Amino acid sequence: MFERPRSGERALLVRVGLGEPVSPADLQELSALAVSAGAQPVATVTGSRRTPDPRFFVGSGKAEELKRVAEETGAEVILVDHPLSPSQERNLEKLTGRRVLDRSGLILDIFAQRARSHEGKLQVELAQLKHIATRLVRGWTHLERQKGGIGLRGPGETQLETDRRLINDRIRTLNARLDKLARQRDTGRKVRNEVPVPGVALVGYTNAGKSTLFNVLTGAGSYAANQLFATLDPTVRRLKLPHCPEIVLADTVGFIRDLPHELVAAFRSTLLEAREADLHLHVIDAADPERSARIAQVNEVLASIGADAVPQLEVYNKVDLIGEEPRIERDEHGVAKRVWISSQTGAGLELLKDALVERFGASVARARLHLGPAQGRARAELFRREAVLHESAAQDGGWVLEVEMAALDLEDLCRREGLEWRLPGGGSPCLTGTGFLQSQAAAAPNPSS
Helix, strand or coil: CCCCCCCCCEEEEEEEEECCCCCHHHHHHHHHHHHHCCCEEEEEEEEEECCCECCCECCHHHHHHHHHHHHHHCCCEEEECCCCCHHHHHHHHHHHCCEEECHHHHHHHHHHHHCCCHHHHHHHHHHHHHHHHHHHHHCCCCCCCCCCCCCCCCHHHHHHHHHHHHHHHHHHHHHHHHHHHHHHHHHHHHHHHHCCCCEEEEEEECCCCHHHHHHHHHCCCCCCCCCCCCCCCCEEEEECCCCCCCEEEEECCCECCCCCHHHHHHCCCCCHHHHCCCEEEEEEECCCCCHHHHHHHHHHHHHHCCCCCCCEEEEEECHHHCCCCCEEEECCCCCEEEEECCCCCCCCHHHHHHHHHHHHHHHEEEEEEEECCCCHHHHHHHHHCCCEEEEEECCCCCEEEEEEEEHHHHHHHHHHHCCEEECCCCCCCCCCCCCCCCCHHHHCCCCCC
């Protein structure tokens, strides 16, 4: 029986075109996945078939070629860029004498290395257990296996049954823990919804530059690198834009083609940040020759988690690599649809901020506030928020300020500080719903009523 090697770094990469030629972009992505997992690609084998071979997936002739190339290059692990059945993996391992890992197993391995938060580690472990549950038959080759039947159950089969029970018990435990964390997140989301704050989620294909853009917009300092799945755990920060309500910006996990179903299911609760958002910033690598396919693949994952109805603003990143100028493209109604930027050089970031202000700045209020001499704290807060357009002295020693800021923020500040305000020009206060706060004078009950 074949004994699985404990580890392997030198990798043989395998990609088969099913009914079409092998794409160089797919080979490049497979190589990037291997490097991200800590492997060193030493050779690549490609081929084409109309349908997968039931026994080896790649066909018997190609399987013999894999064995020969692995021996010549000293490859310790064979990475197949396709989902393999347990029997196909087992047959390839028996023939080549080397560990075989399919695309799902490779991505799961990367996720296991990159998860940092408690919830992220639980989600990855759950996905791994579900993936290996059908592959236990390969893990106990040092124990004898006998055919089933009364009196014929050998220790190998007994160990497999024990492993299956332990794995099922662990899966139930992980599901219970993740359900508890999901309930805690829902509670936090309900609390946040009591004070409505627009939510924006960064989505996109892995390595499109989401974390770099997130950092330059918020100054969060999240880890960013030129590699696949550089960050897994979602990060949320507040983003302050001029004359616009404060925005909550979330950096989500990157998507990839043929994302394992186990991962989509395990990370479904985390991906709710994308489903609950008011807007998606779909970050696209403008220099990627396969960017149209990448856009479709991201939208497919969003649809699978019920987030396809959220409005999108496409952000074409890395324009510095293709010589394009930063710009905003609008639809037939004049609404910003695409923004071309470079998060690395900072080109076009102001255009992106302008597009966000256009989306969320409709609730901005302009008002005239009268602050008494004892309300210096409120005055300092307004200047800190850069909301003061003009200031003049009041007869009572206080101040009269003309301010412009988000209506919700202005309403909250005035209620906390007991402020009264008027429209610029001395007009009457406007009622809530017109974009301006209802003043205390307007809200006071009519004595004659």
